[in-house]
Amino acid sequence: MGRHLVWDWNGTLLDDLQLVVASTNAAFATVPGPAGAVSVTVHEHRRDFRRPIHEYYGQVLGREVGLAEFAVLDRVFHDSYRTRLTTVELAADALAALAAWQGTQSLLSMWFHRELVPLVERYELTPHFLRVDGLRDDTDGGFKAIHLKRHLAELRIDGANTVMIGDSIDDADAAASVGARCVLYAGGLTDPDRLRAYGVPVADSLVDAVAIATTLS
Secondary structure, three states: OOOEEEEOOEOOOEOOHHHHHHHHHHHHOOOOEOOEOOOOOHHHHHHHOOOOHHHHHHHHHOOOOOHHHHHHHHHHHHHHHHHHHHHOOEOOOHHHHHHHOOOEEEEEEEEEHHHHHHHHHHOOOHHHOOOEEEEOOOOOOOOOHHHHHHHHHHHOOOHHHEEEEEOOHHHHHHHHHOOOEEEEEOOOOOOHHHHHOOOOOEEOOHHHHHHHHHHOO
16 A cells, blocks of 8 residues: 555645634633733634644633633634634645545544534535544543544554644644654644744645655655
8 A cells, every 4th residue: 555644634634724713712701811801813823723722721711721611712712713613724735636646545624523524514525534533532632642542443454554634733633642653734723833843844835745745655
């Protein structure tokens, strides 16, 4: 089998940065921060966001966020996100990038599986992928590594034969955890300077990311 490519969804194939930030602010609007109401800009979100998500929320709010409060924030975020999800487009070169890869491909998202599958079908992307996986749990603000391990196990593909394209440091860490390579996309949810400082290849477009991925061995 040729080399396999695992795609990230949010912030990579799906251009949902503006919606993610708006939904994050909708969640923050329900709780007080250190000086009253809290909101973040796109730049601040790209600069500061990290997993686990409850730690990011705690950083912005200036205090620890417990499990019960996180559950509320998480629910508000997702409710807000869903209301505008149908208005979100794919990244400008997503289709070209999918067509450019010569090996097999799959999709691994931290969005809920039961909602991800029909969304991927709506964008007519299903034929590109051997497998599509999202979260099976109702709430998960944790890391992607365990999900990638399960995803590859279901595909019966070894991490050493895999490259991942994503837009976050968590994607790079997940790839490293299974012995895969990773190319990070600078047009997604993470500040490009953070990505470039992490020591893995970074591309300014998805087509460029695929081109870099084909050179990795």
